[in-house]
Amino acid sequence: MYRFLENFETGIPFIDNGHRRLLEDMEEAREALAAGHEDDYHRLSGQILATMHDHIVKQHVYEEEIMTMSRDGELADQKEAHTHFREVIDQHKSSMNFQNDHEELTSLLNFLNEWFLQHILSSDMLIGSALRKAKAAAVEAKARAAKEARAAEAAHAEEAAKTREAADEVAKEGQATTAADGDVKAGSGEEEPALQPTEAFAAPAKKVTKKRAAAKKQASVATPAAESGKDEAPAAKAAEPAEKVKKNVEGKPTEKKAAAPASAAEPAAKATAPKTAKPTTTVIKAKKAPADPFAFTDEFHTQIPLVDKEHETLFNLVRQTYELVHDEFRVDKFDDIIEIIEELRDYTIKHFADEERYMKSINYDGLPEQVAAHTAFVEKLNNIDFDEIDRDQEDALDKLIKFLLNWLVQHILKVDKKMPYIEEAASKLME
Incomplete structure (x- = not known):
């Protein structure tokens, strides 16, 4: 009795349906042989051979494509078994006649029974894992392509940014050149608007000078010659702040000038000083040992x-x-x-x-x-x-x-x- 049991399932509907159809033909042939229906022997032999041929054309090609995509190491053995299957079909086709129908049908059933119990249970069961490998390889290839696309997009964006920066630099240089040309023209007196503010500030300065001159005249007329010495003392006193200012100019500013570079250098030193790297701990993960194929788990x-x-x-x-x-x-x-x-x-x-x-x-x-x-x-x-x-x-x-x-x-x-x-x-x- 030939039934499609669970142990024949590969988990791939297309392959399982092909196996199921072969088993159905085998069961019909077994029943005919058991009942002695000799008139059906020749027809059933031809039917089984047609199913086997269809099995090769569709299923074996599909199995090999799956194993090729997953780069399965068992592909060569699978092809060899499929070639043997095809040779059996050709041999039975050439030897079929109405005189040996019983022997032909019995021989076909014996071969297919052995094929199911040996090839399918030992080799085709691995096609399911091969398909999973093929799908995983496709997912990996897709992810790799997406990663490459993102990297190319990032490189393109970086190149565009560099191009924009270069254009900005060129624009800035152009603006600086235009400003310099304007300064040269202003210095040569070609443009009147640049001179107007100078004249405006110069007028009040003349008025102040006239007032001071008038005040000095009045002072010289009203003040006797004896008081001229008193004028010299304030002048001397007025000169003292000038000396102090001079000292300050000679002393303090120089200190500031000397200190300024040091203070300016501090941020630079902070910026350039290398940061002390924190000690890192390297974690070495233990590699998983490969599964033992002979372990009885x-x-x-x-x-x-x-x-x-x-x-x-x-x-x-x-x-x-x-x-x-x-x-x-x-x-x-x-x-x-x-x-x-x-x-x-x-x-x-x-x-x-x-x-x-x-x-x-x-x-x-x-x-x-x-x-x-x-x-x-x-x-x-x-x-x-x-x-x-x-x-x-x-x-x-x-x-x-x-x-x-x-x-x-x-x-x-x-x-x-x-x-x-x-x-x-x-x-x-x-x-």
């Missing part, structure tokens, strides 16, 4: 003790495989790699058997899908090409480890965690 817990314990062991076995592959101090490690992969396969078979036993004991509705998924995963482990691993150990095993880890993560989060916890059944499982 709380998010993977199903609350079923034995299942969780076995899942943790599987994570550790995948980690050991990775560490063995990347151990630079071990030269010939091919035999060790085969040994740990076989240990991983055997333990996986045991774990799946325990899970299925628990699901049977609680009459779990999702058991058929779980069995199909387990079977496909074990087949993947059984079909490992050790010759390919021997030719290029690191690359071939990195691909295998990536598949194992992705499949395990997606299967636990989207399938195993749906299993309800029944205390009695979980306790018996531990016996």
Whole structure:
């Protein structure tokens, strides 16, 4: 029975709808085979191949575009899997005839079942994160463009301000030149208005002089010659203030002149004196350590003790495989790699058997899908090409480890965690 379960969802409606349509065709073909409707075999094979071709034209292109935008490192592997999908379609198209319709339809269903349980659950699940990366990259690019635009606008405004300042300087120089020309003309007597104030102030000065002269005449007539000595004394006294003034002119002003530069220099000194910088404390933030992809964290817990314990062991076995592959101090490690992969396969078979036993004991509705998924995963482990691993150990095993880890993560989060916890059944499982 082929149903579009939650564990098949990538979170992208366009991709999920394409997967759903494939599963619907697969279920129709399965029912026809189960009922022995031979007349429908050829039609259903053609229908599935058409759906698969449409799947390639639309969905695979879309998936690759998303991964390209997000610069996803898995793009090359995704393209390789899509190429294999296309090759299967071409092979079935060329071999279709009315004599082997049953074999063709059965073969197509087996391939698609494996495709769903391996490629979709291990690779397509990552498309959702790739789309989020692509959107984040688009937002970052937009923000960067806005920042550059603001910087360009600020630079333009600064340049405009400099241009205005230069224009103002030119205008000021022009005004100064015009004023200087006016002063030259005034000094030469060309303009009469400049002379009128001088004449106006000169007239009262002449009147004062006549009065003083008349007063002196009267004083000289009325005052005897003996009093002329008295006039000399006031004159001497009048001269004393002049001397004091002279001393003040020679003394105090010079002190002021000497003091003035010092007082004027004080603000300048204050302005130029460097401020004492306050000691700054440099805060060094600790960098977050990258997430451990092999860590069995709380998010993977199903609350079923034995299942969780076995899942943790599987994570550790995948980690050991990775560490063995990347151990630079071990030269010939091919035999060790085969040994740990076989240990991983055997333990996986045991774990799946325990899970299925628990699901049977609680009459779990999702058991058929779980069995199909387990079977496909074990087949993947059984079909490992050790010759390919021997030719290029690191690359071939990195691909295998990536598949194992992705499949395990997606299967636990989207399938195993749906299993309800029944205390009695979980306790018996531990016996």
